[in-house]
Amino acid sequence: MRTNKKTILIVDDEPPIRRFLTPFLEAEGYAVVEAGLGREALSLIASHEPDVILLDLGLPDMDGEELLRALPMWVRAKVIVLSVRARERDKVTALDLGASDYLTKPFSLAELAARIRVCLRRGGGDGESPPTRYVFGELWIDMEAHTAGLAAQDLHLTPTEFKLLAYLARHAGKVVTHGQLLKAVWGKQSQGQEHYVRIHIHKLRQKIEQDPARPRYLRTETGIGYRFADG
Numbered sequence: 001m002r003t004n005k006k007t008i009l010i011v012d013d014e015p016p017i018r019r020f021l022t023p024f025l026e027a028e029g030y031a032v033v034e035a036g037l038g039r040e041a042l043s044l045i046a047s048h049e050p051d052v053i054l055l056d057l058g059l060p061d062m063d064g065e066e067l068l069r070a071l072p073m074w075v076r077a078k079v080i081v082l083s084v085r086a087r088e089r090d091k092v093t094a095l096d097l098g099a100s101d102y103l104t105k106p107f108s109l110a111e112l113a114a115r116i117r118v119c120l121r122r123g124g125g126d127g128e129s130p131p132t133r134y135v136f137g138e139l140w141i142d143m144e145a146h147t148a149g150l151a152a153q154d155l156h157l158t159p160t161e162f163k164l165l166a167y168l169a170r171h172a173g174k175v176v177t178h179g180q181l182l183k184a185v186w187g188k189q190s191q192g193q194e195h196y197v198r199i200h201i202h203k204l205r206q207k208i209e210q211d212p213a214r215p216r217y218l219r220t221e222t223g224i225g226y227r228f229a230d231g
Helices: 015-027 038-048 064-070 088-096 109-121 159-170 178-186 194-208
Strands: 007-011 031-035 052-055 078-083 101-104 133-136 139-142 147-150 175-177 218-221 225-228
Touching (some): 007 015, 015 031, 031 038, 038 052, 052 064, 052 109, 064 078, 064 088, 088 101, 088 175, 088 178, 133 159, 139 159, 147 159, 159 178, 159 225, 178 194, 178 225, 194 218
Parallel strands (some): 007 031, 007 052, 052 078, 078 101
Antiparallel strands (some): 133 139, 139 147, 175 225
16 A cells, blocks of 8 residues: 655646546545646645646636746646647747646646656655766766766767766656756857757767667657656
């Protein structure tokens, strides 16, 4: 029997959606809290401190993007946007505002469950330091030594390639936008230079992927950015 259940907050103004999701998530072993309004959600976030927030962008009292901006700094919950808005601009904006993932309605429950597991797996602990070594199959990354390798074979990465790989690994399972990567690796002055990212992702794939044309680790999210696949 599951103990210390993780809490999921569903923020959606449509009762049928909440009635559809709640029993499924409870059957998956989660505690579920529901909100139909943005301001109600902010109150529940403070009182229940959920681990994951499933957020619809089209709320009656405040847009989902406004809610993302209003989240207090102490909130550790991972936000997965569930929205009918399928435009790349909407996805990029939500991710840049701090959402961990974005699923377009309609979606499969199996995919939602998988995305939730990824968020929780990479959620981190209370106040614990991030790991200094990451291992994904045969790929390993040592953050302190600034080295990486495949099994026993060291990879010869440039400082920029390592910085890019390290950032993606720290956010494994999460969609990271071109803008986020540019800011993290090249600095604020590089905004608008998306070709920097594409060039270096291509180089990284040549070094870490068995088949660069069908990458296992560095997955493209078309028009948005990349996802480091950790499973």
